[in-house]
Amino acid sequence: MRWIWIDKFTEFRSGQFARAIKNLTLAEEHLHDHFPGYPVMPASLIIEGLAQTGGILVGEAGGFTEKVVLAKIPRAEFFGVACAGDQLIYEVTLTDLRSEGAVVDAKAFLGGDLLADCEIVFAHLDNTRANQIFGPKNFVFTQQLLGVLDLAKAQQRAKELDGAPVDGEVNGEPPTATPAPTP
Amino acid sequence: MPAYEEIFEKVQSTLVDALGVDEEEVSRESTLQGDLGAESIDFLDIVFRLERNFGIKIPRGELFPENLVADPEWIADGRLTSKGVSELKARLPFADLSKFEADPDVEKMGDLYTVDMLVQYVQSKVGA
Numbered sequence: 001m002r003w004i005w006i007d008k009f010t011e012f013r014s015g016q017f018a019r020a021i022k023n024l025t026l027a028e029e030h031l032h033d034h035f036p037g038y039p040v041m042p043a044s045l046i047i048e049g050l051a052q053t054g055g056i057l058v059g060e061a062g063g064f065t066e067k068v069v070l071a072k073i074p075r076a077e078f079f080g081v082a083c084a085g086d087q088l089i090y091e092v093t094l095t096d097l098r099s100e101g102a103v104v105d106a107k108a109f110l111g112g113d114l115l116a117d118c119e120i121v122f123a124h125l126d127n128t129r130a131n132q133i134f135g136p137k138n139f140v141f142t143q144q145l146l147g148v149l150d151l152a153k154a155q156q157r158a159k160e161l162d163g164a165p166v167d168g169e170v171n172g173e174p175p176t177a178t179p180a181p182t183p
Numbered sequence: 184m185p186a187y188e189e190i191f192e193k194v195q196s197t198l199v200d201a202l203g204v205d206e207e208e209v210s211r212e213s214t215l216q217g218d219l220g221a222e223s224i225d226f227l228d229i230v231f232r233l234e235r236n237f238g239i240k241i242p243r244g245e246l247f248p249e250n251l252v253a254d255p256e257w258i259a260d261g262r263l264t265s266k267g268v269s270e271l272k273a274r275l276p277f278a279d280l281s282k283f284e285a286d287p288d289v290e291k292m293g294d295l296y297t298v299d300m301l302v303q304y305v306q307s308k309v310g311a
Contacts, residue, residue: 063308071224071227072224072225072227073202074200074201074228075200096231096234096235098230098231098243099243100227101227101231101232101242103228103231121224121227121228121292123224123227137191
């Protein structure tokens with residue numbers, strides 16, 4: 001299993017807001033245990049998806065130079081459940097960002113209704129100490145996780161090149177922006 | 184400038200939100216770690232909330248300095264030396280060190296972070 005709890009970014013405004021989707025399917029092992037005969041997405045994994053959406057939003061704001069870790073969830077409220085076959089929409093707004101960390105307001109929607117409302121605090125690991133323990137490699141933003149953002153950027157470029165309308169913005173670029181050259 | 188009591192009430196509600204404690208638990212003398220159960224990561228959350236609730240800017244390390252004891256020579260036999268105490272006073276100008284000075288046990292340094300210290304600090308910022 002890959003520890004990636006979002007499927008795709010549909011909007012990404014650098015340093016401000018990100019929207020991602022998560023499709024729930026019975027191919028996911030955990031839904032068979034939670035619960036047998038009643039496949040419900042665990043609230044903790046919804047929070048993880050919101051945290052991954054928010055973590056990438058926070059990390060991108062700093063050019064992915066910081067090791068961004070989930071530090072605290074001061075508030076999390078759930079108003080329903082999501083089952084296999086559902087699509088969750090995660091909307092995360094960056095409310096505070098400073099050198100030590102960040103706070104995001106994170107919401108999950110199901111069918112247009114608010115399903116979860118959370119506040120998440122991220123910390124930037126002290127680079128001096130973290131490098132001693134973990135080494136200089138950024139273990140938070142692995143290529144696998146960042147691949148979700150890269151995919152959204154690639155899809156947007158492809159749509160722009162086709163001249164098709166774009167769902168949302170990616171990386172703060174307006175939908176009509178000239179596509180950046182592929183590295 | 185807002186009165187002490189006015190700031191205290193806002194600091195109190197800030198700590199209720201940040202630490203999940205009851206309002207009655209938060210008194211002037213309450214220590215953040217010992218009495219209210221704050222952990223290191225909560226300090227970051229408290230800084231964010233104070234900035235938001237009071238509309239102030241809190242530079243990194245100004246309210247909660249990192250590495251309180253910057254020099255190991257400030258400690259002897261588990262206690263702060265007089266040089267250490269005076270350095271600590273300079274780094275925590277809003278803390279009340281009167282009790283600590285009588286018994287400068289390094290284990291008790293955490294008790295210097297009190298609700299009163301937060302109120303004094305915020306008062307200095309909003310009155311500035």
